[in-house]
Amino acid sequence: MTSRREFIRISFLGAGALALGTGGCRIFGTDRLPGGITDPENGKGRIPTYCELCFWKCAGWVYKTPEGDIWKIVGNDDDQHCNGRLCPRGTGGTGMYYDGDRLKRPLIRTSQRGKQVFREAEWDEALAYIAVRMKKISSEYGPESMALFTHGSGSSNFINLFRAYGSANIAEPSYAQCRGPRDEAFIATFGEEVYSPEITDIRDTRCLVLIGSHIGENMHNSQVQEMSDAIDKGAVIITVDPRFSTAAGKSKYWLPIKPATDMALLLAWMHEIIYNDYYDRKYVEKYCLGFDQLKAHVRDFTPEWAHGITTIAPDIIRKTAREMANASPAVLVHPGRHVTWYGDDTQRSRAIAILNALLGSWGRRGGFYRPARYELPSPVLPAYPEPSRTWADLFPGKYPGAGLPVTNALIDGSIPENNPAYPIKGWIVNACNLMLTVPDQAKTIKAIQNLDLVVAVDTMPMEITGWADVVLPECTYLERYDVLRTNPHRKPAIALRMPAAEPMYDTRPGYRIARELALKLDLEPWFPFEKQEDLLDWQLKQAGLSLDELKKTGVKNFERENDDIYIGDDEEVEFPTDSGKIELYSSYYEQMGFDPLPKYTPHEEPPEGYYRLIYGRAPMHTFSRTSNNPNLTDLMDENSVWVNPKVAKEWGMVNDQYIRLKNQDDVVSEFPVKVRVTERIRWDSVYMVHGFGHAQKQMKRCFGKGASDTQLITRIMTDPVMGGTGMRGNFVTFITEKAGKEAES
Amino acid sequence: MRYAMAADTLKCVGCSDCVVACQAENKVPIGYCRDWIVEVTDGTYPVLEMEIRSERCNHCVNAPCVRCCPTGASRYIEGGIVVVVPDKCIGCGACIASCPYDARYPHPAGYVDKCTFCAHRIKKGMDPACVAVCPTKCLYFGDLHDPNSDVSQVLRKRKHKTLVPEAGTDPQLYFLI
Numbered sequence: 050m051t052s053r054r055e056f057i058r059i060s061f062l063g064a065g066a067l068a069l070g071t072g073g074c075r076i077f078g079t080d081r082l083p084g085g086i087t088d089p090e091n092g093k094g095r096i097p098t099y100c101e102l103c104f105w106k107c108a109g110w111v112y113k114t115p116e117g118d119i120w121k122i123v124g125n126d127d128d129q130h131c132n133g134r135l136c137p138r139g140t141g142g143t144g145m146y147y148d149g150d151r152l153k154r155p156l157i158r159t160s161q162r163g164k165q166v167f168r169e170a171e172w173d174e175a176l177a178y179i180a181v182r183m184k185k186i187s188s189e190y191g192p193e194s195m196a197l198f199t200h201g202s203g204s205s206n207f208i209n210l211f212r213a214y215g216s217a218n219i220a221e222p223s224y225a226q227c228r229g230p231r232d233e234a235f236i237a238t239f240g241e242e243v244y245s246p247e248i249t250d251i252r253d254t255r256c257l258v259l260i261g262s263h264i265g266e267n268m269h270n271s272q273v274q275e276m277s278d279a280i281d282k283g284a285v286i287i288t289v290d291p292r293f294s295t296a297a298g299k300s301k302y303w304l305p306i307k308p309a310t311d312m313a314l315l316l317a318w319m320h321e322i323i324y325n326d327y328y329d330r331k332y333v334e335k336y337c338l339g340f341d342q343l344k345a346h347v348r349d350f351t352p353e354w355a356h357g358i359t360t361i362a363p364d365i366i367r368k369t370a371r372e373m374a375n376a377s378p379a380v381l382v383h384p385g386r387h388v389t390w391y392g393d394d395t396q397r398s399r400a401i402a403i404l405n406a407l408l409g410s411w412g413r414r415g416g417f418y419r420p421a422r423y424e425l426p427s428p429v430l431p432a433y434p435e436p437s438r439t440w441a442d443l444f445p446g447k448y449p450g451a452g453l454p455v456t457n458a459l460i461d462g463s464i465p466e467n468n469p470a471y472p473i474k475g476w477i478v479n480a481c482n483l484m485l486t487v488p489d490q491a492k493t494i495k496a497i498q499n500l501d502l503v504v505a506v507d508t509m510p511m512e513i514t515g516w517a518d519v520v521l522p523e524c525t526y527l528e529r530y531d532v533l534r535t536n537p538h539r540k541p542a543i544a545l546r547m548p549a550a551e552p553m554y555d556t557r558p559g560y561r562i563a564r565e566l567a568l569k570l571d572l573e574p575w576f577p578f579e580k581q582e583d584l585l586d587w588q589l590k591q592a593g594l595s596l597d598e599l600k601k602t603g604v605k606n607f608e609r610e611n612d613d614i615y616i617g618d619d620e621e622v623e624f625p626t627d628s629g630k631i632e633l634y635s636s637y638y639e640q641m642g643f644d645p646l647p648k649y650t651p652h653e654e655p656p657e658g659y660y661r662l663i664y665g666r667a668p669m670h671t672f673s674r675t676s677n678n679p680n681l682t683d684l685m686d687e688n689s690v691w692v693n694p695k696v697a698k699e700w701g702m703v704n705d706q707y708i709r710l711k712n713q714d715d716v717v718s719e720f721p722v723k724v725r726v727t728e729r730i731r732w733d734s735v736y737m738v739h740g741f742g743h744a745q746k747q748m749k750r751c752f753g754k755g756a757s758d759t760q761l762i763t764r765i766m767t768d769p770v771m772g773g774t775g776m777r778g779n780f781v782t783f784i785t786e787k788a789g790k791e792a793e794s
Numbered sequence: 795m796r797y798a799m800a801a802d803t804l805k806c807v808g809c810s811d812c813v814v815a816c817q818a819e820n821k822v823p824i825g826y827c828r829d830w831i832v833e834v835t836d837g838t839y840p841v842l843e844m845e846i847r848s849e850r851c852n853h854c855v856n857a858p859c860v861r862c863c864p865t866g867a868s869r870y871i872e873g874g875i876v877v878v879v880p881d882k883c884i885g886c887g888a889c890i891a892s893c894p895y896d897a898r899y900p901h902p903a904g905y906v907d908k909c910t911f912c913a914h915r916i917k918k919g920m921d922p923a924c925v926a927v928c929p930t931k932c933l934y935f936g937d938l939h940d941p942n943s944d945v946s947q948v949l950r951k952r953k954h955k956t957l958v959p960e961a962g963t964d965p966q967l968y969f970l971i
Contacts, residue, residue, distance in 0.1 A: 134926070683824050728835060
């Protein structure tokens with residue numbers, strides 16, 4: 050089916066669905082929570098879960114009313130991710146369950162009088178439809194021609210399905226659109242990534258350095274909590290950001306850097322720290338490799354040199370370098386999380402890693418702690434068929450430093466005129482809205498037009514569902530079991546998610562969806578357990594634990610096997626790098642043809658009348674996925690574009706005025722966006738919160754609200770090391786009514 | 795007994811968790827709230843200061859809303875908490891007009907609603923929902939007559955202010971600065 054797909058606004062839901070919708074919407078009336086609520090006693094009437102509103106996965110308790118409605122979700126006191134306190138999104142998680150705009154039944158794309166529409170289908174039919182086409186793709190092109198884009202706790206189900214089917218083309222936008230450069234840089238330097246939640250010891254730091262990281266606006270729960278603890282303890286916070294972020298407002302030093310010049314500042318800090326003997330000499334001599342080369346490399350990168358590039362005064366660069374040194378090793382130059390900015394992001398992250406190494410903070414109290422994970426037994430499955438080709442074979446030699454599959458490479462491989470070594474012919478997109486996640490929407494649409502099959506699995510009618518051939522409605526996290534959470538932390542721990550309610554409408558848990566599709570693909574041996582909870586029960590029994598016990602506590606923390614959370618005095622450490630040392634100088638990068646030491650490269654600046662588009666997060670939303678949540682929409686229902694007062698005056702713009710934005714490629718924001726005139730943003734940039742400007746009408750609360758930064762990000766600065774999509778090289782100008790009139794006259 | 799709350803403007807990140815937790819706990823209908831966030835930025839780029847406040851009813855000692863209520867629906871309960879008894883409220887809105895903090899809203903069910911310091915939780919020895927949920931632990935609550943309460947201790951240690959003190963209402967919501 051290579052017919053061109055139209056974007057279908059998921060509106061063919063019929064009267065039956067409407068009736069279901071009103072039933073599910075009763076929350077919005079005044080009778081939202083019937084009276085007579087009593088606070089359930091501890092341990093009774095509460096159901097353990099961990100949150101799916103973001104990737105922090107905080108464990109909590111779901112409380113219900115005596116009538117059985119979901120009432121509220123509260124953090125689990127024993128959980129290291131949240132310490133009993135969920136963030137606004139987690140607290141508002143009930144809205145995800147009660148959202149009347151949820152996907153309700155499986156849908157299949159069809160044609161009526163020449164117009165593409167969706168029709169409702171039974172699960173069996175929808176899964177059979179997919180299985181037939183997946184088998185066809187496998188026999189015609191090989192199983193590697195199916196790609197999976199996935200995110201979140203449900204990923205493991207579809208990953209297992211794909212590996213059993215014979216494809217390892219499994220990509221998460223959290224890699225090439227977000228954390229990838231950071232993880233690769235830290236692996237290249239220390240042999241280890243910084244994990245999620247990050248192993249940042251903010252709680253005990255004496256100096257926290259944030260490079261564009263806006264903790265408090267990104268609501269990474271325990272990090273926000275620990276930053277608050279650090280403030281209480283008098284830690285010095287240094288924030289580098291062209292925007293006066295919330296964190297900047299809490300900092301002793303705010304460095305209002307010229308955008309795209311962070312590398313110069315990092316190099317100047319290295320220069321100061323090395324040439325003033327501020328570095329942790331013992332640590333560097335014992336554990337690091339390539340110090341002499343680094344010292345020679347940064348010789349000329351003086352604060353005066355950096356001043357001309359960054360606009361940060363030399364004495365501030367000196368003072369802040371000294372603050373870091375004074376706190377060393379309890380200093381943390383935070384690696385950030387979303388770091389795909391300018392295409393040299395792996396190198397910038399390397400500079401951050403090197404700076405931490407010089408300060409001796411890796412593996413030290415107040416720097417980075419050493420994580421511990423609880424290793425759960427896994428059932429022995431038949432060996433997965435070895436894929437004859439992977440994503441890396443699509444374009445041989447591209448992104449040699451990528452340790453994980455690159456979403457954008459899979460998208461490129463879906464477009465025949467790019468001449469991939471083999472074609473990608475089908476996608477399953479699980480819980481990630483590629484249209485607002487991956488930049489260059491035109492390319493994504495072009496790729497979709499060339500596919501034989503597009504399947505979207507989601508809880509909401511996100512834009513990607515409008516491009517799918519089959520839409521599979523998953524139930525929300527409050528209605529399902531999922532894999533046990535085992536993310537590494539200070540202590541090894543497990544957390545349980547179990548359903549607080551039966552799946553609403555005709556929705557199903559991801560496990561069941563993946564397994565039943567596997568049955569239709571004759572892959573049952575890889576799904577030996579009929580239900581997710583059977584797997585959890587088996588795993589826990591193998592570990593000498595029990596599902597019934599875990600239901601009572603939600604979380605179980607274990608002691609570390611060894612007292613090794615920090616590197617001990619004079620401890621001999623073999624780091625998991627090639628050399629066993631911390632590699633300041635990366636021979637590995639040199640072998641691949643990349644700079645072994647990070648260099649400053651100037652990036653393009655906005656032309657006259659244009660402003661750099663910077664985007665970020667709001668604490669009450671997660672990307673584009675919470676935009677329609679009734680509880681969270683109530684806190685923030687649209688984004689605005691932040692404009693410096695000088696710029697606003699020049700353009701005659703006032704607060705709350707609606708305008709459109711146009712980027713350097715003449716792409717105009719689909720919906721109007723409100724102006725926020727504020728001193729908090731530099732005059733050469735504008736800022737907006739990511740995740741708004743939804744185009745899918747069926748999401749009634751967020752449709753057409755605000756501007757989509759992703760839509761305006763059409764120029765990508767790709768990271769040659771690992772394929773990350775640098776997204777901060779886009780410039781926008783304003784389309785105001787006034788400007789329009791002037792143009793006419 | 796004198797209940798009071800203190801909000802640390804230096805730690806608050808303005809995430810609105812207090813708002814959404816209160817809405818859930820107290821069944822506040824969507825579109826309304828009993829507490830809210832105010833962000834004030836002063837200065838000119840790049841010399842800037844920001845204060846973020848989690849605001850709500852100040853549970854004033856000398857509360858104009860109680861004084862002006864024609865039916866006695868607005869009243870003090872134990873610990874000086876100001877509440878509205880919905881059955882007695884006729885929704886006239888006099889209290890809304892009298893409040894210097896704009897802390898009250900007309901509930902769609904026909905009465906005026908506001909923060910109760912989660913009196914139903916305090917009774918069970920729990921903190922108000924906003925205090926319990928705050929990820930930055932920037933909210934402190936307790937009895938000012940108890941020198942060991944969280945709020946007494948933090949007010950002894952830290953510089954603080956109240957809002958609109960000139961209104962003479964003796965507000966009991968303090969802001970640490």
